[in-house]
Amino acid sequence: xxxxxxxxxxxxxxxxxxxxxxxxxVVTHFLDILHEGDKLTWHEGMIPDxxxxxxxGGDHGGGNFKFSIQLANTSxxxxxxxxxxxxxxxxxxxxxxxxxxxxxxxxxxEQLQQSSWRGKSVKxxxxxxxxxxxxxxxxxxxxxxxxxxxxxxxxxxxxxCSAERSVADQQPRTLTTLATDHEKFVAxxxxxxxxxxxxNVIRS
Numbered sequence: 307x308x309x310x311x312x313x314x315x316x317x318x319x320x321x322x323x324x325x326x327x328x329x330x331x332v333v334t335h336f337l338d339i340l341h342e343g344d345k346l347t348w349h350e351g352m353i354p355d356x357x358x359x360x361x362x363g364g365d366h367g368g369g370n371f372k373f374s375i376q377l378a379n380t381s382x383x384x385x386x387x388x389x390x391x392x393x394x395x396x397x398x399x400x401x402x403x404x405x406x407x408x409x410x411x412x413x414x415x416e417q418l419q420q421s422s423w424r425g426k427s428v429k430x431x432x433x434x435x436x437x438x439x440x441x442x443x444x445x446x447x448x449x450x451x452x453x454x455x456x457x458x459x460x461x462x463x464x465x466x467c468s469a470e471r472s473v474a475d476q477q478p479r480t481l482t483t484l485a486t487d488h489e490k491f492v493a494x495x496x497x498x499x500x501x502x503x504x505x506n507v508i509r510s
Contacts, residue, residue, distance in 0.1 A: 457478050
């Protein structure tokens with residue numbers, strides 16, 4: 307099928323895209339296959355016996371963006387045969403394009419986070435390069451005043467060890483703080499020049 311995608315110059319055009327509509331079914335089927343082949347592992351206690359660790363992420367290369375799933379409960383989690391592309395589109399992974407192509411999975415990912423498989427709870431983790439992760443967490447990117455994915459540290463202070471940073475700068479980012487900062491950013495008219503005052507959270 308084709309989806310309306312934004313190009314670098316801002317023009318919108320139709321781009322080829324393929325995807326599995328039911329992410330939950332793909333994950334469940336993949337787990338069942340690995341279970342039947344006795345290929346699931348908990349890495350000698352590194353993963354709790356009661357949990358399944360599911361990795362969801364993306365990567366752009368060769369002109370295509372690929373959104374994939376991987377299971378950490380395998381001997382080689384990052385291997386090609388443990389990677390299942392669930393959505394591929396022929397365009398750059400800009401915030402607008404990711405929302406167009408992957409927005410359909412938002413509620414399904416939330417469902418997976420609250421699900422279980424054969425009595426084991428599913429834990430979902432995001433993987434991908436820095437640019438992909440900043441887009442998904444709603445940050446303005448590496449050029450922002452506070453680019454860290456994990457805390458409110460400034461770009462300048464990232465050159466120092468944690469003991470030399472202020473307590474405020476080391477406040478961890480959470481889904482709650484991301485949502486709060488974005489609400490404040492929007493209330494301040496969503497001006498990009500003010501992003502640093504809201505820990506560089508510019509998208510929900």
